[in-house]
Amino acid sequence: MLEALFIGFATLIGLAAAFMARTRNLVHAGFALFFLLFAQAALYVLAGAEFTAIAQLVVYVGGVLLLVLYGVMLTARSLGDAEPQTGVFQQWPAALLALGLFILLLAAFPPHVFERTAPIAQSARSLPSIPHAGAAEATGFELLTGWLLPFEVAGVFLLVALIGAAYLSRHSSETP
Amino acid sequence: MTLTPYWFFVLSAFLFSTGVYLAVTRRHAVAVLLGTELVINAGILNLVAFQQLYPERMDGQMTALFAMIAAAAGAAVALAIILNLYRNFRSGNTPDSEELKG
Numbered sequence: 001m002l003e004a005l006f007i008g009f010a011t012l013i014g015l016a017a018a019f020m021a022r023t024r025n026l027v028h029a030g031f032a033l034f035f036l037l038f039a040q041a042a043l044y045v046l047a048g049a050e051f052t053a054i055a056q057l058v059v060y061v062g063g064v065l066l067l068v069l070y071g072v073m074l075t076a077r078s079l080g081d082a083e084p085q086t087g088v089f090q091q092w093p094a095a096l097l098a099l100g101l102f103i104l105l106l107a108a109f110p111p112h113v114f115e116r117t118a119p120i121a122q123s124a125r126s127l128p129s130i131p132h133a134g135a136a137e138a139t140g141f142e143l144l145t146g147w148l149l150p151f152e153v154a155g156v157f158l159l160v161a162l163i164g165a166a167y168l169s170r171h172s173s174e175t176p
Numbered sequence: 177m178t179l180t181p182y183w184f185f186v187l188s189a190f191l192f193s194t195g196v197y198l199a200v201t202r203r204h205a206v207a208v209l210l211g212t213e214l215v216i217n218a219g220i221l222n223l224v225a226f227q228q229l230y231p232e233r234m235d236g237q238m239t240a241l242f243a244m245i246a247a248a249a250g251a252a253v254a255l256a257i258i259l260n261l262y263r264n265f266r267s268g269n270t271p272d273s274e275e276l277k278g
Contacts, residue, residue: 002179010187017194017214026206033210040217047184048231049224052240056220059244064213064251071206071255075268091201098197105189114182139241142234150238154245161249168256 006046012039026072030065037061051139184225192218203269205258209251216247 016036020029037060044053143151195214202208220240227236258268265273 006179006183010183013187014190017191020210020214021194021197026204026210029207029210033213036214037217040221043184043187043221044224046179047224047228049227049237049240052220052224052237052244055241055244059248060213060217063248067251067255068206068210068213071209071258075206075258075262076204089201089203094197094200097200098193101196102189102193105192106186109185111182114180114185138234139237142238143241146234147238150242154242158245158249161253165252165256168253169259 002046006043009039009042009046012036013043026076027069030069030072033068034061034065037065051136054136181225181228184221188218188221188225191215191221203271205261205268205270206255208270209254209258213247213251216243220244220247 013036016032016039019032020036023029023032037056041053041056041061044050044056191214195211195218197211198214199208199211202211220243223236223240223243227234227240230236261270261273262268265275267273
């Protein structure tokens with residue numbers, strides 16, 4: 001059951017990624033990214049990380065994807081299908097590079113590296129007394145105890161990044 | 177045949193190489209950003225998958241959350257920079273910004 005679900009969502013991710021690699025329309029690529037991120041959140045649930053799945057939906061599908069689509073709207077010359085919005089260059093060397101990277105990664109980590117690992121469905125249930133690692137309760141507890149300093153630093157970091165982005169995207173005539 | 181982290185690893189390797197391909201081939205800066213987002217997502221998928229090897233610890237999932245935060249902040253700043261690129265050169269294509277070209 002888990003395997004069939006994984007194969008289904010992985011196929012969706014593969015199709016969306018292949019479509020993004022093919023299309024020259026940035027809006028279409030953005031919508032393909034929507035399906036990809038959604039299927040990825042489903043895979044996080046399969047891996048037993050529910051909180052990360054929800055964060056993926058809120059941060060990526062709700063935030064980053066929206067930002068990317070705004071970026072397309074603000075910078076593309078035309079949004080229609082008539083002309084390609086982005087050119088491509090050096091496709092074949094890049095395809096060779098990507099294929100080489102894929103093969104290199106698979107060769108560097110052969111399956112027997114993962115042999116000692118328990119199947120995911122069992123390992124997720126291996127802690128009977130406390131909620132398993134992906135549950136929101138365990139995540140919140142961990143965030144406010146062991147990971148408190150990175151949590152606070154991440155908050156300040158986000159504030160700085162947002163102020164910086166707002167400052168950078170001001171109209172240049174307003175800058176002194 | 178059971179679901180192991182290796183399945184996630186193969187999928188994330190595919191996502192990674194597709195992202196590299198996108199970031200290298202595209203001319204428009206937003207498309208390059210899309211490619212880097214794919215690469216970051218491949219990394220986060222690996223973090224979540226390998227969390228399952230150590231179910232008693234939460235390091236993988238926490239790192240995944242913070243990587244997401246960093247990626248979101250990075251996307252916001254990158255889009256501000258792309259917007260400035262567009263204002264200065266009237267084009268979102270990276271090869272058009274060649275003022276510093278010797």
